[in-house]
Amino acid sequence: MSQKQYKPHYEHLKNKWLDEQKELQKNLVERHKEAFLWLEHRTKQLMVGSAGSLLMLVTPVTTAFAAQQVPPKQISPTPQTTLDPQVRLIIDLSYSLPENVQLLTDGQEKVVSKTLTRYFGIPVSPLLQGKRLDRTYGLIGAEQHLMRYPGDTMATHFSPNDDAEKYYSSGMAPGRGAWGYFANSQQEMTEKDIMREKYYIAVQTFLASGYNEHTKEYSDFFKYRKMLVVNPENGKALVADIADAGPSPWTGKHLGGSPEVMSYLERQDGAARGPVLYFFVDDPDDTVALGPITIQ
């Protein structure tokens, strides 16, 4: 049976740090033996056979998979290689994301964007062409369908291949998106226009730093700009485009998603909102398709 090969610098660090962990544990228990023995006796949970086992009492549980409390020397990547890639992504993101939805630090954004780039195989970034939104981690809420051309109604909105029944109830927004109709008429509407409405998001463009001073420039930049939107709790992701501005800050939401976006991301709790990550897709040649994207 072939043995899986790991990168030498990984092996080097893992072995070095596990040796240090053993030494740390040994010293800690030796220096404070009375307290640890008392703790062990009190909890009556452990078989005391080593310094390490005593330390297990106060060892952090960092992730679901670490919660198995595997003795340090037994930490092995092998079982994890069978993890579903989406689960792996969820775990990876959990290292960087705060417990609650809040503004990410520069460091967190950098780690998250690199993680997403690696997983999905497309370059994503919080900053593109010197512009950024005010945040990259926020609560997404459900939006309605947008009129794609003058006269577009719920009766004309779906093609035979669409799951009209599923999305019909969302209804259509009374006004147009921030950049008007997607096409001048039904006849002129292209497949790209259809996809732009289907997978649109509304973001708070008006909160972007520099927007008020350079509104036209920023508006042009944001128009149909592609973003990778990820549900960090289930690993589902899609490439969406910005086709509307909103929601208002008083709603407590930070962005909105079309019915199709919300459905795919499974991003609707009882209050029809939930946390997502959203980063610009660097796609100067327009080669990245809108819609669901799978891990590479």
Added chain:
Amino acid sequence: MKRHFYHHLIEIDSLHLALEDLDLEPHEKEDLVIIIDTNLHHTIIAAILPELSEDDKKTFLSFVVTDDQQKIWELLTQKVTDVESKIKQATEQFTKKMHEDIKKAHTVK
């Protein structure tokens, strides 16, 4: 990620970033992050225990086991002078050493 009682005092994003710059598979990075978390945890416990009496050590460890963060801080602020600085200092030394290790790992073939 679990928030330990010292979470608000530590800043180890830079270590996660440094690991990102190593050519690692996702599961390899996950392993190393877990080891870092565990070693940092032991480092902080090791920095606190010598500051406590034998009885307070027992009380402290029992609070750590039950993750009673409010009681941990009530105890530490009463019994340890400038405990937050001590935790920060231990973390900084730990982080510095980890960075050195990661830097050296770039040269491992």
